[in-house]
Amino acid sequence: TQRDVLPPPSEFQELLGSLPTRKDMMNALHYCYNGFWFCEAILEGTTTFQQNFQAQDTDIILVTAPKSGTTWLKSLVFSITCRLQYKISDKNHPLVTTNPHGLIPFFEFLYGDNKSLHMPVGKPRLLATHLPYTLLPESIKTSKCKIIYLCRNPRDTFVSMWHFRKKILLKFDPSWQFPSIEESLERFCEGVSKYGPFWEQILQFWKLSKESPEKVLFLKYEDLKGDIIAQCKNIADYLNCSFSSEEENEGVIEDIAKFCSFEHLSNLEVNKSNEEGNVPLIENNMFFRKGEIGDWKNLLTTSMAEKLDQLVEQKLHGSGLKL
Ligand code: A3P
Numbered sequence: 001t002q003r004d005v006l007p008p009p010s011e012f013q014e015l016l017g018s019l020p021t022r023k024d025m026m027n028a029l030h031y032c033y034n035g036f037w038f039c040e041a042i043l044e045g046t047t048t049f050q051q052n053f054q055a056q057d058t059d060i061i062l063v064t065a066p067k068s069g070t071t072w073l074k075s076l077v078f079s080i081t082c083r084l085q086y087k088i089s090d091k092n093h094p095l096v097t098t099n100p101h102g103l104i105p106f107f108e109f110l111y112g113d114n115k116s117l118h119m120p121v122g123k124p125r126l127l128a129t130h131l132p133y134t135l136l137p138e139s140i141k142t143s144k145c146k147i148i149y150l151c152r153n154p155r156d157t158f159v160s161m162w163h164f165r166k167k168i169l170l171k172f173d174p175s176w177q178f179p180s181i182e183e184s185l186e187r188f189c190e191g192v193s194k195y196g197p198f199w200e201q202i203l204q205f206w207k208l209s210k211e212s213p214e215k216v217l218f219l220k221y222e223d224l225k226g227d228i229i230a231q232c233k234n235i236a237d238y239l240n241c242s243f244s245s246e247e248e249n250e251g252v253i254e255d256i257a258k259f260c261s262f263e264h265l266s267n268l269e270v271n272k273s274n275e276e277g278n279v280p281l282i283e284n285n286m287f288f289r290k291g292e293i294g295d296w297k298n299l300l301t302t303s304m305a306e307k308l309d310q311l312v313e314q315k316l317h318g319s320g321l322k323l
Helices: 009-018 038-054 068-083 140-143 155-171 181-189 200-211 219-224 229-238 245-250 252-259 260-266 302-316
Strands: 022-023 029-033 037-040 058-063 126-129 146-151 216-220
Touching: 009 038, 009 181, 029 038, 037 038, 058 068, 068 126, 068 146, 068 219, 068 229, 068 260, 146 200, 146 219, 146 229, 155 181, 155 200, 155 302, 181 302, 200 216, 200 302, 216 219, 216 229, 219 229, 229 252, 245 252, 252 260
Parallel strands: 058 126, 058 146, 146 216
Antiparallel strands: 022 029, 029 037
């Protein structure tokens, strides 16, 4: 299994000892590995994944920055690709009984010390990661496997991350000392957040999607919100499993979109539960908060938001990408 290939602890400790460290945007210790920031647990799974994963041409890999709508994307891609096997109206549809993260595991956790995750069997295999392109194993780059990348407006991503991490850290240490929002945003802007610098990852996949549109489909959370039907078709076309006109007439796309909507998905018993395990230490219900565009207004001042915008504008300058 994946767990049998974890490196000997001493080797990993040696690597850790050689890396620069900093407290991240929530005051948790992070290590800088090949230009990106990781906590210890994720870094261990990442290095094991890099050394051991062999991609297949039929693999579908979902890549996101944390809190940009991964759970939503997982539910959409699962429903779209498995729709012949599982009708979305089926009472026993896997998404009714399992949180999307249990159906499409993250590599970093699959290859970490997690007993409840398993490598998907059958084809295509649906897998996910928050890693930047430069840290993906060679076989993903050289095989014909397909990548779907989803990003989100950095203001909302930051705010979503703040709430999510705060909840988790307080759960494990009620006396955890958080930086002020200003300081936290400062570190986010310096790139010191989980898998950060966030703009580097976005730019890598943006450029690749322009160079090799058959390899990377680049999506935005806001576009999914804007026209989910068009984006479901976009995903299906990209994955060579386009909806037929019969399916369109029967309303299959609408049914999938409705099923995967925040309102529906977050109200399923499995997603309301505080069951853990699909992502280590995180309860299923933690993946659902508000699911809205613009909630940054409730946490950031206009000047903080403008500061973030300026950074993003500067980093994306010349790329043709607007966030
Ligand atoms: P908010 O914290 O702004 O509400 P991720 O899945 O990458 O961890 O991202 C989580 C964010 O996506 C949260 O944002 C969460 O509420 C939102 N989300 C989860 N499921 C969603 C869905 N089906 N539709 C839209 N947003 C969703």
